[in-house]
Amino acid sequence: MIYLTEMVKQKGGKPLLHGITWHIQSGEKWLVYGMNGAGKSTLLNIITAYDFATQGDICLFGMTPGQEGYSAQCVREQIGYVSGSLRDRFAEGEIVRDVVLSGIYKSIGVYQTPSDEDIKLAKDILERFGMSHFEDMYFGHLSTGEQQRVLLARALVTRPRLLILDEPCNGLDYVGREQLLDMLMNMHDDYQDMAVIYVTHFVEEVTADFTHALILKQGAVHAIGAIEDTLTSAQLTELFSMPVQLQYQQGRYQLIRRSKGF
Structure with missing residues (x-):
């Protein structure tokens, strides 16, 4: 790949x-x-x-x-992309469905008349992730976490490799954060x-x-x-040139700075 x-x-x-x-x-x-x-x-x-x-x-x-x-x-065309900075590129008055549709066209905003098939793809991905109730809302009216979940749906609408x-x-x-991580899992x-x-x-x-x-x-x-x-812990201690301890519990990591006498 x-x-x-x-x-x-x-x-x-x-x-x-x-x-x-x-x-x-x-x-x-x-x-x-x-x-x-x-x-x-x-x-x-x-x-x-x-x-x-x-x-x-x-x-x-x-x-x-x-x-x-x-x-x-x-x-x-093979790649879906989500970032914190991408969120700021969409207009607050843009409809959520159009934000997802823009993932099909690889654009910021929609500048063409969507086909019925494209609209169905956008609706289906929102429904798949339990976000159908966002469909006709303004992107700018959502919380930051909700916006990021919409952008994830946008990235996945074309089933990228x-x-x-x-x-x-x-x-x-x-x-x-936890809602987005749960959605990803x-x-x-x-x-x-x-x-x-x-x-x-x-x-x-x-x-x-x-x-x-x-x-x-x-x-x-x-x-x-x-x-x-x-x-x-050993790799990150070397990376940071600082003694750290990496803990793993219940499927999640936590990084702790160690004292020299640890």
Whole structure:
């Protein structure tokens, strides 16, 4: 599905990413974790075909940049995308159904007359996630958590092969965060073949259904692999250069700073 091998990205002679080898298969759910400036956004921009690598081998959904048959638009058609910043791009007076419809057209807003089939897709996804009562409401009248759940429905309406969640809980209160995380976990049965990339600064958002983790540090892979082998106290202590203890209880993580004498 997604194959990055010894990928390098430079800008103005400065290395932003170097030596990135990362393979994503159908059905995997990846945590992407790292401090500010680690290269997470640059990496996502390359995967979504909004930027290009300086060197290395890249294959996105069977397409190789620069070779015959490659199309940035075709790459993006395979991807659903949710972020905290995306929420701010929609007008407050936009109808929720139209926000979901815009996911079909890969646009911000709807600029064409939707077909009956497209309207049915939007209605069905809202019903699937128990949000039919939002359909005719103004997007701006919803709570931040409700808006983010609508954007998740928008991302999933075309049944993408890859779902990217870029800090989706940013700006949410506790209830909104937990409702969104529950929604993400509960959708698994309907989207078993879809791969997921989840970017966050907070391990508390990592739920029991994650399968793998990629930890970035200063533009390079710090750790990669099965999440139980990668997201550990030892790895995070080394990442932060600070002693931390990662606790795991009832399917959720908590990060605690240790004293030197711990």
